Amino acid sequence: MAAGWIEQLTGSLEDKRRYRQYKARTEQLPANYRTAIEALDRYLNYFGAISKGDILLAMLEDLIDLFEQSAADGTPIREIVGEDPVAFAETFLQNYSDGQWINKERARLIRAIERAAGEDPEKEERSVR
Numbered sequence: 001m002a003a004g005w006i007e008q009l010t011g012s013l014e015d016k017r018r019y020r021q022y023k024a025r026t027e028q029l030p031a032n033y034r035t036a037i038e039a040l041d042r043y044l045n046y047f048g049a050i051s052k053g054d055i056l057l058a059m060l061e062d063l064i065d066l067f068e069q070s071a072a073d074g075t076p077i078r079e080i081v082g083e084d085p086v087a088f089a090e091t092f093l094q095n096y097s098d099g100q101w102i103n104k105e106r107a108r109l110i111r112a113i114e115r116a117a118g119e120d121p122e123k124e125e126r127s128v129r
Contacts, residue, residue: 022060
């Protein structure tokens, strides 16, 4: 009972545990891989604007899996991210777009315009991309 109340105030304790594990795994990477993943993490968090914690954590866990495997295989950083790290990050992020806050705003805009146009916004859920 107390855990549920605490999570209402602080957020999911499971999500916090997963994030701490992600950070610990990041610290175990060789320095150059750690530098690269920290830069990607920062960019993805700023640019991605993911508001759903479970999706954010899934993205970060997939990213650390990729970097751990690459470090174990000795894959050079440029072979992971290519010549354009921004393109890599934005392409990677597309796999997690369901968690972006902008999707909620897009749906809100569509519903508002439908109401203003006298249409029934409840009739059929529209896919927003």
